[in-house]
Amino acid sequence: MDHVTVSARRNEPDGSAHQRGSPGSAVNTARKPLQPHPDRLLPGEPTERAIARRLYESVRDLPLISPHGHVDPALLAHNTPFEDPASLLVTPDHYVTRLLHAHGVPLHELGLVDQDGSETAPPREVWRRFCQHWHLFLGTASRQWLEAELHDLLGVTVHPSADTADELFDELVAKLAQPGMRPRQLYDSFGIEVLATTDDPADDLRHHRALQQDPDWTGRVIPTFRPDHYLDATAAGWPDALDRLAAASGVDTGTYAGLIRALENRREFFREHGATATDHSATTPRMEFLSEPEASRLFDSVRAGTASTAEAETLSRALLGEMARMSSEDGMVLTLHTGSRRNHHFETFARYGPDTGHDIPLQAEFTRALHPMLERFGTNPRFRTVVCTLDETVFSRELAPLAGFYPSVYLGAPWWFLDAPRAMRRFRDAVTETAGFHRTAGFIDDTRGFCSIPARHDTARRVDAAHLASLVAEHVLDEDDAANVLRDLNERQPRTAFRL
Amino acid sequence: MDHVTVSARRNEPDGSAHQRGSPGSAVNTARKPLQPHPDRLLPGEPTERAIARRLYESVRDLPLISPHGHVDPALLAHNTPFEDPASLLVTPDHYVTRLLHAHGVPLHELGLVDQDGSETAPPREVWRRFCQHWHLFLGTASRQWLEAELHDLLGVTVHPSADTADELFDELVAKLAQPGMRPRQLYDSFGIEVLATTDDPADDLRHHRALQQDPDWTGRVIPTFRPDHYLDATAAGWPDALDRLAAASGVDTGTYAGLIRALENRREFFREHGATATDHSATTPRMEFLSEPEASRLFDSVRAGTASTAEAETLSRALLGEMARMSSEDGMVLTLHTGSRRNHHFETFARYGPDTGHDIPLQAEFTRALHPMLERFGTNPRFRTVVCTLDETVFSRELAPLAGFYPSVYLGAPWWFLDAPRAMRRFRDAVTETAGFHRTAGFIDDTRGFCSIPARHDTARRVDAAHLASLVAEHVLDEDDAANVLRDLNERQPRTAFRL
Amino acid sequence: MDHVTVSARRNEPDGSAHQRGSPGSAVNTARKPLQPHPDRLLPGEPTERAIARRLYESVRDLPLISPHGHVDPALLAHNTPFEDPASLLVTPDHYVTRLLHAHGVPLHELGLVDQDGSETAPPREVWRRFCQHWHLFLGTASRQWLEAELHDLLGVTVHPSADTADELFDELVAKLAQPGMRPRQLYDSFGIEVLATTDDPADDLRHHRALQQDPDWTGRVIPTFRPDHYLDATAAGWPDALDRLAAASGVDTGTYAGLIRALENRREFFREHGATATDHSATTPRMEFLSEPEASRLFDSVRAGTASTAEAETLSRALLGEMARMSSEDGMVLTLHTGSRRNHHFETFARYGPDTGHDIPLQAEFTRALHPMLERFGTNPRFRTVVCTLDETVFSRELAPLAGFYPSVYLGAPWWFLDAPRAMRRFRDAVTETAGFHRTAGFIDDTRGFCSIPARHDTARRVDAAHLASLVAEHVLDEDDAANVLRDLNERQPRTAFRL
Known part of the structure; x- marks a missing residue:
């Protein structure tokens, strides 16, 4: 499926489809491996990178101090398991839903409850929407966090895409049910x-x-x-x-x-x-x-x-x-x-x-x-x-x-x-x-x-x-x-x- | 001619001239070759440059889409030839005339028509003014565009300067008369x-x-x-x-x-x-x-x-x-x-x-x-x-x-x-x-x-x-x-x- | 002495002390050599650095033109000797006193005269305060200037610290008394x-x-x-x-x-x-x-x-x-x-x-x-x-x-x-x-x-x-x-x- 066409069609008042220009575009990387680089976000220049890597290593494993945030304390009090990747990563994250919305996806298709009565999409559908639009997050801070969560925490080794959405959903539902994944x-x-x-x-x-x-x-x-x-x-x-x-x-x-x-x-x-x-x-x-x-x-x-x-x-x-x-x-x-x-x-x-x-x-x-x-x-x-x-x-x-x-x-x-x-x-x-x-x-x-x-x-x-x-x-x-x-x-x- | 003296004299209320400090300064490079570097504006660091060069090459020759600008449509309707470099590159470009004005050149010396009656300089004079002050554009965006136009489009191989102004003018008038140079x-x-x-x-x-x-x-x-x-x-x-x-x-x-x-x-x-x-x-x-x-x-x-x-x-x-x-x-x-x-x-x-x-x-x-x-x-x-x-x-x-x-x-x-x-x-x-x-x-x-x-x-x-x-x-x-x-x-x- | 404890204690309303986390921290570098690098502030990347070094060398020794500043002309008219490093480098420099103040040091402990009657610290005490907090200037513009003044002008070869404060004070009082150090x-x-x-x-x-x-x-x-x-x-x-x-x-x-x-x-x-x-x-x-x-x-x-x-x-x-x-x-x-x-x-x-x-x-x-x-x-x-x-x-x-x-x-x-x-x-x-x-x-x-x-x-x-x-x-x-x-x-x- 054509990545640009998706959003373009949605936004075009005349509904005209855009033809693809680039045969090597993101759409063809449906099964592209997801492997965040160990040196990501460190400088590209070799001398600085070597210094940065040593500095980063020296604090990488320090305890995390979180002096301000919005985690629900009930999560830890009840130790409720997470259920699925959409409810974990998409619906509650307004960084993610806002950019999908900007590309024409209505918020109820992302799991939000609409007082006007549009049907709220079930998690699997939400996850599909997200995976289809994964390339739109290129260069954003959200992409950095999501890649790290998917790979380092959830063990995902393939990029989200229209083609991988369903298998990733099933894989992540199973992963989240493991005892070690409780809050x-x-x-x-x-x-x-x-x-x-x-x-x-x-x-x-x-x-x-x-x-x-x-x-x-x-x-x-x-x-x-x-x-x-x-x-x-x-x-x-x-x-x-x-x-x-x-x-x-x-x-x-x-x-x-x-x-x-x-x-x-x-x-x-x-x-x-x-x-x-x-x-x-x-x-x-x-x-x-x-x-x-x-x-x-x-x-x-x-x-x-x-x-x-x-x-x-x-x-x-x-x-x-x-x-x-x-x-x-x-x-x-x-x-x-x-x-x-x-x-x-x-x-x-x-x-x-x-x-x-x-x-x-x-x-x-x-x-x-x-x-x-x-x-x-x-x-x-x-x-x-x-x-x-x-x-x-x-x-x-x-x-x-x-x-x-x-x-x-x-x-x-x-x-x-x-x-x-x-x-x-x-x-x-x-x-x-x-x-x-x-x-x-x-x-x-x-x-x-x-x-x-x-x-x-x-x-x-x-x-x-x-x-x-x-x-x-x-x-x-x-x-x-x-x-x-x-x-x-x-x-x-x-x-x-x-x-x- | 001394590049700093020009502007300094013009601006000094007391008319005092400044002596030159630098024997190797721009003034002595009157016949300096103009050769925009193929890697210009790409990163200086070798690893990034190699990546940037590949990326740039992949889009360098794509068609140009110009969704907003101020070109006169009559130019293309009539296919009128351009006449001289001053009328093409200097007089109508307020990025260029403004900086020359800041260095003390009155706008009518740059070809603008003055309602107060100062005589508007003819194109060759305008071109001379521009060439004399060429070094003042160092580091500006205009300099990038002008170097590319002069070299890539107009075939100029020497930097503008007081010494090269007249020959460049003649060369460019001839060049602009060629059939391939019509709009x-x-x-x-x-x-x-x-x-x-x-x-x-x-x-x-x-x-x-x-x-x-x-x-x-x-x-x-x-x-x-x-x-x-x-x-x-x-x-x-x-x-x-x-x-x-x-x-x-x-x-x-x-x-x-x-x-x-x-x-x-x-x-x-x-x-x-x-x-x-x-x-x-x-x-x-x-x-x-x-x-x-x-x-x-x-x-x-x-x-x-x-x-x-x-x-x-x-x-x-x-x-x-x-x-x-x-x-x-x-x-x-x-x-x-x-x-x-x-x-x-x-x-x-x-x-x-x-x-x-x-x-x-x-x-x-x-x-x-x-x-x-x-x-x-x-x-x-x-x-x-x-x-x-x-x-x-x-x-x-x-x-x-x-x-x-x-x-x-x-x-x-x-x-x-x-x-x-x-x-x-x-x-x-x-x-x-x-x-x-x-x-x-x-x-x-x-x-x-x-x-x-x-x-x-x-x-x-x-x-x-x-x-x-x-x-x-x-x-x-x-x-x-x-x-x-x-x-x-x-x-x-x-x-x-x-x-x- | 523990560098973080100093400021933390001063700021804690409950007076609780923080334990040290880092055994290799600044506190242990009490006799760390002070050697500003010849290439400081030049780019880290080797190609750019080589160019920058040549450019810098070409102007390094040019005369200094100071068209605006706040030096007291009496200093030069009377050619009064400087007396001690605190009166020279700390008390009159509001870049320095302000940051020390932000870390809890009252201004009269830095030599400022308090109309409310707090006793103004003598220069040696002021110098001690400054040396104890030297690490707090890391990354600031003041640190650059101070390192250059201490090393290039005053011949200091060890970083200020609680341990070196007194010997530096004596050394600098002697240095400032030399004839070549008069304004x-x-x-x-x-x-x-x-x-x-x-x-x-x-x-x-x-x-x-x-x-x-x-x-x-x-x-x-x-x-x-x-x-x-x-x-x-x-x-x-x-x-x-x-x-x-x-x-x-x-x-x-x-x-x-x-x-x-x-x-x-x-x-x-x-x-x-x-x-x-x-x-x-x-x-x-x-x-x-x-x-x-x-x-x-x-x-x-x-x-x-x-x-x-x-x-x-x-x-x-x-x-x-x-x-x-x-x-x-x-x-x-x-x-x-x-x-x-x-x-x-x-x-x-x-x-x-x-x-x-x-x-x-x-x-x-x-x-x-x-x-x-x-x-x-x-x-x-x-x-x-x-x-x-x-x-x-x-x-x-x-x-x-x-x-x-x-x-x-x-x-x-x-x-x-x-x-x-x-x-x-x-x-x-x-x-x-x-x-x-x-x-x-x-x-x-x-x-x-x-x-x-x-x-x-x-x-x-x-x-x-x-x-x-x-x-x-x-x-x-x-x-x-x-x-x-x-x-x-x-x-x-x-x-x-x-x-x-």
């Missing part, structure tokens, strides 16, 4: 040292508790406090969220002071379950620090439905400011993941819900936005913040200068669209000359895909090794120093930045 | 498959029709619908433009509904002459979608001269929105070339007119700006848009994420100041990890210079080969896949993106 | 051709005059006119500044016309002392060109304390516009260093004063901001401006296009956080394809550290050699042309751009 066994074989999840403040953290109380479980899975729903006073669901928080905390959230007490209460509850950090995804990182009467007045006005949008936004920024204030007191690390326009395509959101691949980055600004927070807490030794961005222009302009002065500010790893080999290199190139290596937080996988964790960390280790090798080759530092730095990036930096 | 013969020898021009909606497309009806002509030259003058309700000339449109379409443009009908009428006329795309160069890509009564009210108010600037801008954005709506119905591809501050230096504009080298890029924003359009048409299979930018910060931040979700959005090639080897590499590095290769539109030469078309496509092929070779060397993809991708970038992607 | 002797041995300082318009320039009248002094030290304090009408100290200016100029600054005359008077005084340039560090480069009555009205209103902040800002922009107007008349080069949010952390500013490491860059915009200035003076042959930025996104988008058209606009060198090897490469990659090499100003060290001047120029020469070598290896230009360009970047470009 807890994988946690051990992955060498995970600590795994932070992301949790709602009203969550009862039963899965975390179950794991912590389980005598057979030796891992470390900790929650992260993510209060977005309770801080966004502009959202229609905000009053309901406050009610949920009241129920969870036993604190009346009908006043500003009550909401603040309830949030403090839940932060303490999270810390008791091992949490060391909070996480925030507001559109911008701007905060306001209002007087208590002023904040109370705004709160009452928003609750009464008499506030303007601008007032609700001010209140939201004040609540984010309260998070910073609380962090300066309780020591929880304030993780900022701001700057995305969520749910860009309303129809897709209405049909398939959030996190379906159309959160699109916005231009970022931190120098002015973080000023009120840093003015207050920037040199406070209890306060710590890890700042991530989707806008790489702020790496050299704002984030490296800020982290190069304020002891509380750590540079978060390249995030989301920037969590890819060349973007990671640009990150290191942009920040290192100003802030060095030791103001960065190390790698953060931020993944929903538990099985992708080793592949993602491995990518980061290769890319950092390659970056350091280029500095060694240019005699900016020597190989011993490079090895120490690389080890620090994988051990001390995430531990320090996230207080693990 | 139609070049069209064939260039291997052009399709050439899109850019045309005013009121144009009668007589040259396109003449070519299409000419039994001796086997090429494909198609118009592109560029309605800027009719959509910009803030321009002083807008009422006149509407009158011209009414005359061309036979539709009264005295009402909003009439203007819309007239535009639809002309789009249909363009499609009948082979057009597949429209092109837009508004300052920003923002659109508004107004109700018909609201739009009519604004239209009437602007025509009556009673509207504010803000209202005229709103109307302009609404008219751009109508273009998107029409594209979603008639399938013409909406090409966006936004983000330039046109005619930055008013005095130069007043003396020499538009397109004289001082259109300067502005910061771009697409995530919010394109939202209203994509909300409506983003997943509509008849709608397609190719988005170009002069601000490379949006490549990774906005354009790749948008094109990686919306099936209607294609990433336009690096444009204008970014249409240069290293900028092209940055484009590929910035977008591929998020959107892959198959959401990009392939190369768009966007040139006014017919004879530069092969050189520009050749540059793009070399740069894409070099980029892919680096990925092969880093084992991100294998060489077979790279070859398929490179072929797709030169064939399927422009055909698909522009519905050719 | 005038260093000026000669550095091979400085011209050194521009940065001076207040009310300064009597006594040190410049003393040097110029000293028969034993053959160097060239010239002032630069930096009138920020007199142009910022929003500052609390502005009225006092006007009084100082009146005293210095003998012109009443109680009216707008008087202030303008006083500024013109001082510019003339500076020119008489050799100045060729002015320098400006407003937050933005925006200017206004008001009528005299309008400007006078604003001036009177601000002086009377009745103006709004917006009016004071308008007046400030108008005063910056007057600087451009004066430059177009007196030919002084207008140097723009805009775009920093000064004194980001108020508490640090209150305790330690300005220039203490927390000036943080802001997003820049030049296309619109410079339009009023360039509309008026952009093609005026007496007018010249050198534009610097802290926001590298404007390199390709705005600055290269502007400098590639306007004969008056020169691209300033990568500045401040961007004055680092890889940032410099990005600068060249971003601007060369549009503006070539001859619209750039050459290297500007912009340093307060007299002894860092050779190291900084050496870095720039290496980086430019490496950039050019990559172009030679890719056959974009040949090695002869590259050598000519590199020489021009070191001689003609700074001389031309700054009218030296």
